[in-house]
Amino acid sequence: MYQPSEEEREYLRNYRPGDYERPSVTVDNVIFTLSDKHELSILLIQRRNFPYKGLWAIPGGFVEMTESLLEAAARELKEETGLENIPMDQLATFGDVGRDPRMRVISVAYMAFVPKDSLNIHAGDDARDAELFRIYRNEEGLVLIGTRHVVKEDELAFDHAKVIETAIQRLKNRIDYTEDAFHFLENDQSFTIYELKKIFETVKGENLDAGNFRRDFLKKYVDTGKVVETGEKTSANGRRAATLYRKVRQ
Amino acid sequence: MYQPSEEEREYLRNYRPGDYERPSVTVDNVIFTLSDKHELSILLIQRRNFPYKGLWAIPGGFVEMTESLLEAAARELKEETGLENIPMDQLATFGDVGRDPRMRVISVAYMAFVPKDSLNIHAGDDARDAELFRIYRNEEGLVLIGTRHVVKEDELAFDHAKVIETAIQRLKNRIDYTEDAFHFLENDQSFTIYELKKIFETVKGENLDAGNFRRDFLKKYVDTGKVVETGEKTSANGRRAATLYRKVRQ
DNA sequence: GCAAAAGTGTTCTAGCTACACCCATGC
DNA sequence: GCATGGGTGTAGCTAGAACACTTTTGC
Numbered sequence: 001m002y003q004p005s006e007e008e009r010e011y012l013r014n015y016r017p018g019d020y021e022r023p024s025v026t027v028d029n030v031i032f033t034l035s036d037k038h039e040l041s042i043l044l045i046q047r048r049n050f051p052y053k054g055l056w057a058i059p060g061g062f063v064e065m066t067e068s069l070l071e072a073a074a075r076e077l078k079e080e081t082g083l084e085n086i087p088m089d090q091l092a093t094f095g096d097v098g099r100d101p102r103m104r105v106i107s108v109a110y111m112a113f114v115p116k117d118s119l120n121i122h123a124g125d126d127a128r129d130a131e132l133f134r135i136y137r138n139e140e141g142l143v144l145i146g147t148r149h150v151v152k153e154d155e156l157a158f159d160h161a162k163v164i165e166t167a168i169q170r171l172k173n174r175i176d177y178t179e180d181a182f183h184f185l186e187n188d189q190s191f192t193i194y195e196l197k198k199i200f201e202t203v204k205g206e207n208l209d210a211g212n213f214r215r216d217f218l219k220k221y222v223d224t225g226k227v228v229e230t231g232e233k234t235s236a237n238g239r240r241a242a243t244l245y246r247k248v249r250q
Numbered sequence: 251m252y253q254p255s256e257e258e259r260e261y262l263r264n265y266r267p268g269d270y271e272r273p274s275v276t277v278d279n280v281i282f283t284l285s286d287k288h289e290l291s292i293l294l295i296q297r298r299n300f301p302y303k304g305l306w307a308i309p310g311g312f313v314e315m316t317e318s319l320l321e322a323a324a325r326e327l328k329e330e331t332g333l334e335n336i337p338m339d340q341l342a343t344f345g346d347v348g349r350d351p352r353m354r355v356i357s358v359a360y361m362a363f364v365p366k367d368s369l370n371i372h373a374g375d376d377a378r379d380a381e382l383f384r385i386y387r388n389e390e391g392l393v394l395i396g397t398r399h400v401v402k403e404d405e406l407a408f409d410h411a412k413v414i415e416t417a418i419q420r421l422k423n424r425i426d427y428t429e430d431a432f433h434f435l436e437n438d439q440s441f442t443i444y445e446l447k448k449i450f451e452t453v454k455g456e457n458l459d460a461g462n463f464r465r466d467f468l469k470k471y472v473d474t475g476k477v478v479e480t481g482e483k484t485s486a487n488g489r490r491a492a493t494l495y496r497k498v499r500q
Numbered sequence: 501g502c503a504a505a506a507g508t509g510t511t512c513t514a515g516c517t518a519c520a521c522c523c524a525t526g527c
Numbered sequence: 528g529c530a531t532g533g534g535t536g537t538a539g540c541t542a543g544a545a546c547a548c549t550t551t552t553g554c
Binding site: 007021050066069090093102104154 | 252254262267271273275302303305312313316317318319341345346347351353354355356358405417
């Protein structure tokens with residue numbers, strides 16, 4: 001391990017940062033969930049202040065000097081949704097010069113996948129309204145449909161349309177080789193194969209063959225020990241009882 | 251497109267950034283190339299100033315207020331290597347609190363893949379020495395072997411060992427579905443299948459079957475029009491003449 | 501008995517792996 | 528003639544797509 005010399009420690013004690021201009025740094029969270037009807041959805045907040053007053057944005061905020069980027073993202077997630085201990089993944093960093101009309105702001109975007117029922121949307125201060133939007137697409141681009149509002153791509157604040165597009169793309173690419181899908185489960189300690197199948201279908205935007213999905217699931221997760229049977233079955237409500245599985249937490 | 255109201259324009263005219271503390275933002279470049287003996291290599295510079303004086307680091311520098319992150323990375327690449335118009339990809343952003351002992355620094359890492367012969371290593375100011383290091387690995391982690399120096403993982407400045415590890419991982423994952431491999435070619439307007447095969451073998455760290463690689467190459471790049479035959483052949487020097495291909499620039 | 505999820509079996513094929521084999525050329 | 532890279536052919540295997548079919552339950 002690197003041990004600084006006495007000379008270097010002396011230098012650091014006397015170090016005073018120059019007063020050159022610095023950009024502001026924020027974290028922004030793309031929070032994905034699945035709607036009741038199994039549609040990919042995202043949490044947006046409505047801006048009540050300038051700039052982009054009235055437009056919708058992904059939630060975020062300034063990075064404090066005492067917290068890491070991930071800590072900042074997790075703090076913001078908690079403030080917005082009440083959720084803690086959610087795995088978050090860094091998406092990308094957006095830093096074009098004019099992306100915030102006030103000043104230079106560099107934004108590190110994170111993404112999180114959360115089960116809908118756990119979502120407890122805090123508008124935070126009344127400075128902003130929060131809503132869940134289903135993700136659609138037409139010729140002009142993204143269309144986000146909430147319960148009370150419809151938001152088109154160009155009604156998103158800052159460069160957030162680009163951030164969201166990047167996130168959707170990344171999620172689709174990742175879903176097969178990460179464990180993202182499990183994070184959408186309401187309860188990853190008791191779920192059926194077909195609940196998980198629904199999640200994959202939603203994210204990929206295509207229907208999957210039930211038999212093939214089942215075999216893939218068994219080989220990829222059960223045979224490797226990542227998922228085990230709970231021993232329970234669903235109490236049959238209208239159909240044949242299904243085996244319940246549990247995600248093994250590493 | 252969003253048109254700010256007169257009120258919002260007024261707000262922006264009068265906007266003065268608060269004087270809260272801001273982190274410094276840098277870009278750092280992981281510059282990959284292949285050595286003469288087809289070994290994956292990376293460009294490092296030796297620090298001649300505190301902190302981490304004498305240790306090796308990936309090149310980088312502060313982001314100017316007037317340039318985007320990518321522009322900053324490209325500017326640094328040019329200063330270090332003389333290379334321009336090289337495609338660069340954002341790797342990840344590193345922002346742990348103590349990663350720079352002087353002050354809070356958030357670093358956006360980029361990666362570039364360049365042909366070795368084009369590399370014209372500028373030490374820049376004499377404040378630093380630059381050298382190409384082949385990438386090896388032993389039980390303790392990364393070992394970087396240059397022509398004059400050998401650098402172990404813990405002799406890298408800041409969190410650059412982590413940055414480099416992340417970059418190597420990403421490169422290995424990307425190589426099959428991106429066009430990174432072509433960027434390592436000395437001349438992508440005239441190359442043979444086997445030159446490209448060598449690059450894939452180096453990055454993946456395994457030998458590939460010549461026949462299968464050839465068929466894959468033809469299907470993946472030639473059939474899709476991404477690569478075309480030049481019409482020329484290698485002037486036979488000790489062996490059968492090989493077809494020369496040219497990458498089509500989109 | 502029908503709808504719908506749960507679960508199993510089987511066929512067919514595209515694509516990959518492995519490997520054998522021929523060609524061209526310089527030494 | 529042999530080493531080396533250039534280039535072709537093909538047998539065999541496997542993952543996966545497609546789909547047929549059975550089970551269980553509530554209505």
